[in-house]
Amino acid sequence: MTTLLTGLSDEPNRHGVGARLTSPHGDTKAARWADELWSAVRAGDEYTAVDVVTEALHAGLEPEAVLLDVIGAVQHRVGLEWAANRMSVAEEHVATAINDRVIATLSPHRPAAGRGRVTIACVDQEWHSLPARLVAETLRLRGWEVDYLGAQVPTAHLIGHVHRTAPAAVCLSSSLPTRLPMAHTAITACQAAGTPVMVGGLAFGADGRYARLLGADAWAPEARAAADELAAGPLPQPSGARQTTDDLPHLADQEYTMVAQSCTRLVRDTFQLLEQDFPAMKDYSDEQRERTAEDLAHIVDFLAAALYVDSAVLFTDFLEWTAEVLTARGVPARSLVPGLDLLEEQLRDFPRARNLIHAGRAALGSRP
Helix, strand or coil, rough: CCCCCCCCCCCCCCCCCCCCCCCCCCCCCCCCCCHHHHHHHHHHHHHHHHHHHHHHCCCCHHHHHHHHHHHHHHHHHHHHHHHHHCCCCCHHHHHHHHHHHHHHCCCCCCCCCCCCCCEEECCCCCCCCHHHHHHHHHHCCCCCCCECCCCCCCHHHHHHHHHCCCCCCCECCCCHHHHHHHHHHHHHHHHHCCCCCCECHHHHHHHHHHHCCCCCCCCCHHHHHHHHHHHHCCCCCCCCCCCHHHHHHHHCCHHHHHHHHHHHHHEEEEEHHHHHCCHHHHHHCHHHHHHHHHHHHHHEEEEEEEEEEHHHHHHHHHHHHHHHHHHCCCCCCHHHHHHHHHHHCCCCCCCCHHHHHHHHHHHHHHCC
């Protein structure tokens, strides 16, 4: 494993939402254009956003720098503003859509001699497609023939495409660690078809630890590194088919499977127990009740993902990030603890799950 596909680092949002673009090659001249694009995006002004990118290109900024150091940098700021409660979900969606559309102004010329063909896709259930598109466009700018499949690509469809097109590599992107089980399925399926896999995105850890754990053939910390790795030579050919427990022997205890299959029930029962134990919830508005249920669902999903890769850090990082987001919205971080307590009661027969919850509670308790 030599190489994160999306060009994203893990701070400040360690579980992958609103992550930032980082690159040691960042063009300092891009800062002015990033500021102007931010103003256009924040105003929801697509036409001005296109003008900014066009003017940056006419001013001599390299297309790759416009892509990664202007558009990517603005998308990073979108995530920060949302996390800090200075941007609504709707405003974040508008900004992301504008950034996605202005990328079209960077359409590369057809290369005289292509480097080869690669497939880029988000893993099944991963809807954060902009990071993968940044990589796709970077590779196109460098002369690759790219099949960009977009968000939420079912593994069966991905494999069908691989069989039809025989790419030199498949690049898989995922921002949320809750997609790691689906990513693992896609990685092993591509490898069984004889195609090496490079992965990236915050789901795989800032240092690529989950890429290595899931047996990916390569990992890259950002888009430029991914392109450099592919240009350096063919990725190592996969050794062949293998079972999930070959990579993750701890899954033999079935804790992940049983918790994952019980997610809906766990969320429902924990919510009902909260209503019983905390009468104040009866006065919650419909929106407050909905958000409480959503928070519980996220906690259970991340608990399941942490069980899959057997990582307490995955779970505690998510809880600490959630605490930061809640604090920015005027909700005390300690409000997460009762839900963890009730969840632990329901998982009393699952020692790894209980240990993860203990670690999560300790992480929240250490916050100032």
